[in-house]
Amino acid sequence: MDILNALVAILNFVVIPAAAYGAQLALGALGVTLIYGILRFSNFAHGDTMAFGTALVILVTWGLQALGISLGPLPTALLALPIGIALTSVLVLGVDRAVYRFYRRKRSAPIILVMASVGVMFIMNGLTRLVIGVDEIRFDDGARFLISVQQFRAWTGLSEGLSLRVSQALTLVVTALACWALFRFLNRSRAGKAMRAYSDNEDLALLSGIDPERVVRLTWLIAAALAVTAGTLYGLDKSFKVFNYFQILLPIFAASIVGGLGNPLGAVAGGFIVAFSEVAVTYPWRKIAAYLGFETDGLLQLLSTEYKFAVSFVILIVVLLFRPTGLFRGKSV
Amino acid sequence: EEIKMGISLGLTGPLESISPAMQKGAELAMKEVSDSGKLLDGSTIVPVVADNTCADAAASVAAVERLVTAEGVKGIMGGMCSGETIASLERVGVPNGVVMISPSATSPALSTIDDKGFFFRTSPSDARQGEVMADIVLERGIKSVAVTYTNNDYGKGLADSFAEAYKAKGGTVTVVSAHDDGKADYSAEVAALAAAGGDALVVAGYADQGGSGVIQGSLDTGAFETFVLPDGMVNNVLAEKFGTQLETSFGQNPSAEGEGHEKFEALAKEAGFDGTSAYAGESYDASALMLLAMQAAKSSDPKVYKDKVMEVANAPGEKILPGELAKALELLAAGQDIDYVGATSVELIEPGESAGVYREVDFKGGKLNVVGYR
Amino acid sequence: MSNTRQADAVSPWRAPFLFLILVALFVAEGTMRNALFSGSWNTALAILNMGLISAIMALGVNMQWGYAGLFNAGVVGFLALGGLAPVLISTEPVQGAWAAGGARVLVALVVGLGTLVLAAQVWRRFSGPLRVPALIAVLIIGFVVYRGLFDPAVMAIEANDSARTGNIGGLGWPVLLSWPVGALFAAAAAWGVGKVALGLRSDYLAIATLGIGEIIVAVMRNEEWLSRGVKNVSGIPRPVPYELDLQNSPDFVARAADWGLSPTVASGIWVKLLYAGLFGLVLLGLILLAELALKSPWGRMMRAIRDNETAAEAMGKDVTRRHLQIFIIGSAVIGLAGAMMVTLDGLLSPTSFNPLRYTFLIWVMAIVGGSGNNWGAALGAILIWFLWIKAEVWGPEFMRLVTAPMPEGVLRDHLLGSAPHMRFIALGLVLLVVLRFAPRGLVPEK
Amino acid sequence: MKLGGLMIQVHDLQKHFGGFRAVDGASLTIETGSITGLIGPNGAGKSTLFNVIAGVFKPTSGRVMMAGEDITGLPPHELFRKGLLRTFQLAHEFSSMTVRENLMMVPAGQSGETLINTWFRRRRIREEERALRKKADEVLEFLTISHLAEEKAGNLSGGQKKLLELGRTMMVDAKIVFLDEVGAGVNRTLLGTIGDAIVRLNKERGYTFCVIEHDMDFIGRLCDPVIVMAAGKVLAEGSADSIMKNEAVIEAYLGTGLKNKVAAEVAEEAAFAESHGAQPGLGSEAGHGGDGKPEGGL
Amino acid sequence: MAEPYLSATDMRGGYGKADILNGCTLTVERGQIAVIVGPNGAGKSTAMKAVFGMLNLREGSVRLAGEDITQLTPQERVRKGMGFVPQTHNIFPTMTVEENLEMGAFIRDDDFRDTMEQVYTLFPAVAEKRKQNAGELSGGQRQQVAVGRALMTRPSLLMLDEPTAGVSPIVMDELFDRIIEVARTGISILMVEQNARQALEIADIGYVLVQGANRYTDTGQALLADPEVRRTFLGG
Numbered sequence A: 001m002d003i004l005n006a007l008v009a010i011l012n013f014v015v016i017p018a019a020a021y022g023a024q025l026a027l028g029a030l031g032v033t034l035i036y037g038i039l040r041f042s043n044f045a046h047g048d049t050m051a052f053g054t055a056l057v058i059l060v061t062w063g064l065q066a067l068g069i070s071l072g073p074l075p076t077a078l079l080a081l082p083i084g085i086a087l088t089s090v091l092v093l094g095v096d097r098a099v100y101r102f103y104r105r106k107r108s109a110p111i112i113l114v115m116a117s118v119g120v121m122f123i124m125n126g127l128t129r130l131v132i133g134v135d136e137i138r139f140d141d142g143a144r145f146l147i148s149v150q151q152f153r154a155w156t157g158l159s160e161g162l163s164l165r166v167s168q169a170l171t172l173v174v175t176a177l178a179c180w181a182l183f184r185f186l187n188r189s190r191a192g193k194a195m196r197a198y199s200d201n202e203d204l205a206l207l208s209g210i211d212p213e214r215v216v217r218l219t220w221l222i223a224a225a226l227a228v229t230a231g232t233l234y235g236l237d238k239s240f241k242v243f244n245y246f247q248i249l250l251p252i253f254a255a256s257i258v259g260g261l262g263n264p265l266g267a268v269a270g271g272f273i274v275a276f277s278e279v280a281v282t283y284p285w286r287k288i289a290a291y292l293g294f295e296t297d298g299l300l301q302l303l304s305t306e307y308k309f310a311v312s313f314v315i316l317i318v319v320l321l322f323r324p325t326g327l328f329r330g331k332s333v
Numbered sequence B: 001e002e003i004k005m006g007i008s009l010g011l012t013g014p015l016e017s018i019s020p021a022m023q024k025g026a027e028l029a030m031k032e033v034s035d036s037g038k039l040l041d042g043s044t045i046v047p048v049v050a051d052n053t054c055a056d057a058a059a060s061v062a063a064v065e066r067l068v069t070a071e072g073v074k075g076i077m078g079g080m081c082s083g084e085t086i087a088s089l090e091r092v093g094v095p096n097g098v099v100m101i102s103p104s105a106t107s108p109a110l111s112t113i114d115d116k117g118f119f120f121r122t123s124p125s126d127a128r129q130g131e132v133m134a135d136i137v138l139e140r141g142i143k144s145v146a147v148t149y150t151n152n153d154y155g156k157g158l159a160d161s162f163a164e165a166y167k168a169k170g171g172t173v174t175v176v177s178a179h180d181d182g183k184a185d186y187s188a189e190v191a192a193l194a195a196a197g198g199d200a201l202v203v204a205g206y207a208d209q210g211g212s213g214v215i216q217g218s219l220d221t222g223a224f225e226t227f228v229l230p231d232g233m234v235n236n237v238l239a240e241k242f243g244t245q246l247e248t249s250f251g252q253n254p255s256a257e258g259e260g261h262e263k264f265e266a267l268a269k270e271a272g273f274d275g276t277s278a279y280a281g282e283s284y285d286a287s288a289l290m291l292l293a294m295q296a297a298k299s300s301d302p303k304v305y306k307d308k309v310m311e312v313a314n315a316p317g318e319k320i321l322p323g324e325l326a327k328a329l330e331l332l333a334a335g336q337d338i339d340y341v342g343a344t345s346v347e348l349i350e351p352g353e354s355a356g357v358y359r360e361v362d363f364k365g366g367k368l369n370v371v372g373y374r
Numbered sequence C: 001m002s003n004t005r006q007a008d009a010v011s012p013w014r015a016p017f018l019f020l021i022l023v024a025l026f027v028a029e030g031t032m033r034n035a036l037f038s039g040s041w042n043t044a045l046a047i048l049n050m051g052l053i054s055a056i057m058a059l060g061v062n063m064q065w066g067y068a069g070l071f072n073a074g075v076v077g078f079l080a081l082g083g084l085a086p087v088l089i090s091t092e093p094v095q096g097a098w099a100a101g102g103a104r105v106l107v108a109l110v111v112g113l114g115t116l117v118l119a120a121q122v123w124r125r126f127s128g129p130l131r132v133p134a135l136i137a138v139l140i141i142g143f144v145v146y147r148g149l150f151d152p153a154v155m156a157i158e159a160n161d162s163a164r165t166g167n168i169g170g171l172g173w174p175v176l177l178s179w180p181v182g183a184l185f186a187a188a189a190a191w192g193v194g195k196v197a198l199g200l201r202s203d204y205l206a207i208a209t210l211g212i213g214e215i216i217v218a219v220m221r222n223e224e225w226l227s228r229g230v231k232n233v234s235g236i237p238r239p240v241p242y243e244l245d246l247q248n249s250p251d252f253v254a255r256a257a258d259w260g261l262s263p264t265v266a267s268g269i270w271v272k273l274l275y276a277g278l279f280g281l282v283l284l285g286l287i288l289l290a291e292l293a294l295k296s297p298w299g300r301m302m303r304a305i306r307d308n309e310t311a312a313e314a315m316g317k318d319v320t321r322r323h324l325q326i327f328i329i330g331s332a333v334i335g336l337a338g339a340m341m342v343t344l345d346g347l348l349s350p351t352s353f354n355p356l357r358y359t360f361l362i363w364v365m366a367i368v369g370g371s372g373n374n375w376g377a378a379l380g381a382i383l384i385w386f387l388w389i390k391a392e393v394w395g396p397e398f399m400r401l402v403t404a405p406m407p408e409g410v411l412r413d414h415l416l417g418s419a420p421h422m423r424f425i426a427l428g429l430v431l432l433v434v435l436r437f438a439p440r441g442l443v444p445e446k
Numbered sequence D: 001m002k003l004g005g006l007m008i009q010v011h012d013l014q015k016h017f018g019g020f021r022a023v024d025g026a027s028l029t030i031e032t033g034s035i036t037g038l039i040g041p042n043g044a045g046k047s048t049l050f051n052v053i054a055g056v057f058k059p060t061s062g063r064v065m066m067a068g069e070d071i072t073g074l075p076p077h078e079l080f081r082k083g084l085l086r087t088f089q090l091a092h093e094f095s096s097m098t099v100r101e102n103l104m105m106v107p108a109g110q111s112g113e114t115l116i117n118t119w120f121r122r123r124r125i126r127e128e129e130r131a132l133r134k135k136a137d138e139v140l141e142f143l144t145i146s147h148l149a150e151e152k153a154g155n156l157s158g159g160q161k162k163l164l165e166l167g168r169t170m171m172v173d174a175k176i177v178f179l180d181e182v183g184a185g186v187n188r189t190l191l192g193t194i195g196d197a198i199v200r201l202n203k204e205r206g207y208t209f210c211v212i213e214h215d216m217d218f219i220g221r222l223c224d225p226v227i228v229m230a231a232g233k234v235l236a237e238g239s240a241d242s243i244m245k246n247e248a249v250i251e252a253y254l255g256t257g258l259k260n261k262v263a264a265e266v267a268e269e270a271a272f273a274e275s276h277g278a279q280p281g282l283g284s285e286a287g288h289g290g291d292g293k294p295e296g297g298l
Numbered sequence E: 001m002a003e004p005y006l007s008a009t010d011m012r013g014g015y016g017k018a019d020i021l022n023g024c025t026l027t028v029e030r031g032q033i034a035v036i037v038g039p040n041g042a043g044k045s046t047a048m049k050a051v052f053g054m055l056n057l058r059e060g061s062v063r064l065a066g067e068d069i070t071q072l073t074p075q076e077r078v079r080k081g082m083g084f085v086p087q088t089h090n091i092f093p094t095m096t097v098e099e100n101l102e103m104g105a106f107i108r109d110d111d112f113r114d115t116m117e118q119v120y121t122l123f124p125a126v127a128e129k130r131k132q133n134a135g136e137l138s139g140g141q142r143q144q145v146a147v148g149r150a151l152m153t154r155p156s157l158l159m160l161d162e163p164t165a166g167v168s169p170i171v172m173d174e175l176f177d178r179i180i181e182v183a184r185t186g187i188s189i190l191m192v193e194q195n196a197r198q199a200l201e202i203a204d205i206g207y208v209l210v211q212g213a214n215r216y217t218d219t220g221q222a223l224l225a226d227p228e229v230r231r232t233f234l235g236g
């Protein structure tokens, strides 16, 4: 019984939250890694693209709710998602047209594109705030829990509870699907191969009859779709706050790098590594130890949570030392 | 005369969501005085707003520098966050001899700072809040708590003073751990707090920042059900967000009972903002105090009126509520004493900070209810 | 097929011209009073001072990126380390802190370092199946001993008057001395970081240094015994007189009156001018040294390494060593700037060390200025800093302009209410415009 | 050719990429003062062997000795100081530097490469630079690209980059120089001149050379001995003559001549190429006759 | 006389201010092999790029099958049936050999497995490596992949910039053989070669380019026979 309790405690406080958070990071990292892989720069505006898209989704969700449309146990936002993606795509393509294309034509160094993306980041950042303000917004409706703590306790009679939220499950599923689809798309489909070819050698792609502008457009479209989906799922699980979408950029970058830039599998693996190292390394084992029969005064905590981010970075650096271009051998410009 | 008054708030950055109400609160007082036409023979007040970003001391100094040296303001309602306030006070306020009254910087460090008499605050030092909070928690029969605080001088200071007081009074603190604001995820913090255990969780954070993230995580995983919420957390937003999930939670924030507060709320509503938003009342009071001190000193020169701030704030004199600034100006002009009460029952103690009347609140029925004052 | 970028010819007058524009901006800020400028020399000089410090930071980044192609995204960490120096060197000693646990902390740190060195030795010397267990054993024993010594000492120090101090305190030495010490702190850290991470390439190095920067800042926020952590240290001594003292000196007041200035204004300007002089001196000195180095075989070698590491290595250049060298120097310069900044602020506030402001903004400065070009970096830094500060005013002003023709109503109110957020939009727009018209930076490398 | 001992000894060298054995137990020696040719089919492992010797790759196993000293796994910059130079098959120019700078950066131990000196030893640096510049200009002159001295190296044509590759090795006094296909993409007339230069450097300055090249004309004219690699191993070794007659080498590498109608005519031309008489790539050893090859041609 | 299949006449242009091409003219008849030779830096590659539309021409025109294509983008030229193997950077390094070839057939909608098999039989060395990333190949192998990629396009005009650089003699022979075969099917070939003697052997027409202008133009045999040309450009 106590062993079961210990197990449930770990599941509830470490495994499930870290997995969900990892999936959120992974979904964001997929977008970053895609842009890096094809267009060869680190897109700092990705976090704010997520925020902007989510803001649009929220507006549409409100509209739908006002019309009385809902999805039953699933959040209404899922219905609004396609519209959000469509609108964000338009914006992102516009930005590419107005900003990035110029540097692409000029064959500017990647760092210039990175700096341009910082500029875009600032603008999107302000834009999102203009559109929806700075307040924290909750827009999850439908059922919140698949399994709630109380239910679980009632079913099992254990003293530890377990919860699994709809949004967590949703994120995990969507991430798995997105990764699989992206991987197949890039490696199997004609358009996907054209994208890889373009990223490998732009001029030669041209000579093969690949239309570079099409490739770029397609890349942005997929990236926008990923960003809005990631942003929405994240917002459903936590809540929407513009500021947080900038903050999440750092762990997203960490995730895409540790997995190996340009590789969808790497992005997903990276997301989970970052998430699990944050949660697991700072976890105090006292309670578990108690269930297993060792009572102690100390917390049995390796490091305090203040250092959680630091820990995940230490792990990241160690990984990079042994695998200099990430777990899945990413690209480097 | 046209008198410029500075307002220095974190309009962008980690506290951007409570700043607007604070700004409106401050401007409300200025407008009231301006409209009355009674300040220093019909002077008008022009508010000048600066964005101090709350987090970036350098940007704050630059912004306040602009207020003082470029705009020539005669006083500043601000700063907002303790760290940034200390910087702008030491670098700009004191050297230029400009009065700064902060509505919300609550760090104990500001009590001992060498301010040459230019700094006041309408909020109490967190040293006091810790004690009050410890009393409330113990009185509710909770003997063991976990503490999480937002990792800045405010959170740290408050958590420390609480933990010290609580232990001294016989409670057990299972863990004191920090959380950073604006992080993407708080699973690790929640897991650590849950593992440490405790009958309740003290969240010394910000309602629309990491604080609510931690609460959310705790509720979802069933780690804690009861939360103890100090000033940064006591907020309508929180009640709206979590509703009945906070049934057993309680807390306190600096705010005095009485008509003052209600009157302010009504005024705020009329002006189109939420008067119960954190530190909106304090902002109103901070502005009002400066303007009243000018009237009392018969001068808008901060070097002169700084000595009158304590006088107008405290007894003896006629009590002044929000919306009665015109009356106060008249009284002062007539050479009479006033005792400014304002939205937050202002009572300034040495060295120029609010004595600290706190209201105890709980969240029964998914609403923020005031239980009592202490 | 050529992948080389076409270099546009850049007029030699461009840099001086841009500097003139910059001067004009500052003069406008100092003299013109309107919606865009404040008309106060105090403001102008305040912006300039931080601009000069930013220029030094950008110079450090430029050394690492522009000369050697090293992507250091941990600027904020080295800056913070540099900022530690004024606290440790020049604040007043804390009564009883050393007695409480100073020596023990030092011993503990030595033990900690010793453990790491020993671990490294074990890793290098041992081979075979014993290697990993031995390493782990060394690390665990070292960690336990270290914590055993460290924790109680730290508790003792932090308990020492924790509301006002609670830290180890400084040495009370002149603050100017802390500047080179700050550089030294950063250099020492850079040495360690470089030894570990410099094998990584471009973006991978970036994320590793980003992490290291975060770790350094995390340590400074949480290790209260060192510099009070998030509780901040304020009142750090300065190398220039205090305004209030000047205002109280009859001499000064008289001289101010000669100039037709009020003592308050004059004292502010005078102090800032002194700072500007100090910072300007340091900046010019650094640029001079950097230019001399860059225009000599050393600079040529660095450019070769940046262009093609494999070939440079085959041509007998020790790429690893050179990378380490420039990484240390660049970081030292950043550390120096950190010490200067904390001196200027009179405040060490670790919470304010966020990467957006102190890593990415500095990068923006260096790149906008023109990477590889020292003057460019300095110019970019001062300009971007100017804009960063002025965006606070220009953003809302711009919004007012946009909404002026709109009818009264919800939309207009909403937009006006959101005016502060125009700060970001304005900044972003300016950045994009600059990059558009000078895609290789304002003053590109030749 | 007078030989003074062994410059390079490679002993049972292995280099694996994943499961693939690019170099698979190669052993060979290069004698001091020789111009050794290294030939073999594409993918035989020649460049990989070079890269291992020059310290770019760590060998999977095996040893490399230089003048009796074990240099296995030393980093390239140390090998450079020991006098081991190499060129790259795919040109590795410093693209944003001028052609002249590309050359001037080469010599080791320039006082101007020490940071302190750049501040306090300006005079000495200036003098050194003057000498270096003169030398660089001589090399450029020799390579017929003087007019490009101020051009960015990245803007050079494919062949010009190759020349620059070679030029760098001429900036210092090397003991041994590894040339990885200097000839590919270089105009044949110029290649002749380069061949002369190699011989001169070999004779006058005592450089040892190891040359990878697919142009058998060039190999035949310059190299003795010639080592043939195939599938990561040494297939044959000997004088150019003997190698070109070696059946295994012909089968794996040289082929049986240009199978078109004019092969015979080409063979005729071969006759007036003196020396070893090899007509590169044509494989028609008509001049030497009797090697039992088919006439060639379709 | 009917117009040649490709005629690029009087081309002038360059990368920056100075012109690299100074009135260079190249023509190829249908099914012919044209070979360009010349010293390094003569502008051979530049001329190829100009024909392919990767360089802005100040003067001159390019006509393909009687149609003026001077203003078309490279992509459009690909669709008009032009194929090009550049001198450097001519493979996709992180794609497998097979994918490289597939990219060659990007504009083809028909089944190209046959062609791919043909390429593999032509270059058995790369056939072994079809699942390997092209960036991991040896220099000569890459070159083979590059040529293979162009063959996959099934162009009507095939342009090769030094296809045999770094390729071993036996493969070079095969390659030239194959080029002849390809030309016999009616495809025009325009190539730059430094293995000039071998190339001119099979050339119907040869151009000697010096400083961006035609110095000699004649049949391959005639150029080979000209002692002056041999000495100064073909290495004796």
Ligand SMILES: Nc1ncnc2c1ncn2[C@@H]1O[C@H](COP(=O)(O)OP(=O)(O)OP(=O)(O)O)[C@@H](O)[C@H]1O
Binding pocket: D017, D020, D021, D022, D040, D041, D042, D043, D044, D045, D046, D047, D048, D049, D089, E129, E136, E137, E138, E139, E140, E141, E166
């Ligand atoms: N990084 C690598 N990963 C995997 N295989 C590799 C790698 N580098 C080289 N190879 C393989 O090793 C073999 C030898 O390559 P190498 O470059 O040494 O050939 P080479 O003899 O120089 O050929 P060439 O004459 O074409 O230049 C080739 O089959 C190549 O595919």
Ligand SMILES: Nc1ncnc2c1ncn2[C@@H]1O[C@H](COP(=O)(O)OP(=O)(O)OP(=O)(O)O)[C@@H](O)[C@H]1O
Binding pocket: C002, C004, D151, D154, D155, D156, D157, D158, D159, D160, D185, D187, E015, E016, E020, E038, E039, E040, E041, E042, E043, E044, E045, E046, E047, E087
């Ligand atoms: N991207 C570029 N920018 C500027 N100049 C260039 C560029 N590419 C080539 N050049 C110059 O143009 C001239 C001709 O180059 P091109 O590549 O056409 O020569 P090539 O005849 O193909 O020589 P090779 O036989 O060496 O390949 C050279 O002098 C070269 O320096």
Ligand SMILES: CC(C)C[C@H](N)C(=O)O
Binding pocket: B015, B080, B081, B082, B083, B104, B105, B106, B107, B154, B206, B231, B232, B279
């Ligand atoms: C706005 C407030 C919550 C600020 C907080 N009291 C501080 O001192 O930082």
Ligand SMILES: [Mg+2]
Binding pocket: D046, D047, D048, D089, E138, E139, E140
């Ligand atoms: Mg090779």
Ligand SMILES: [Mg+2]
Binding pocket: D157, D158, D159, E044, E045, E046, E087, E161
């Ligand atoms: Mg060429």
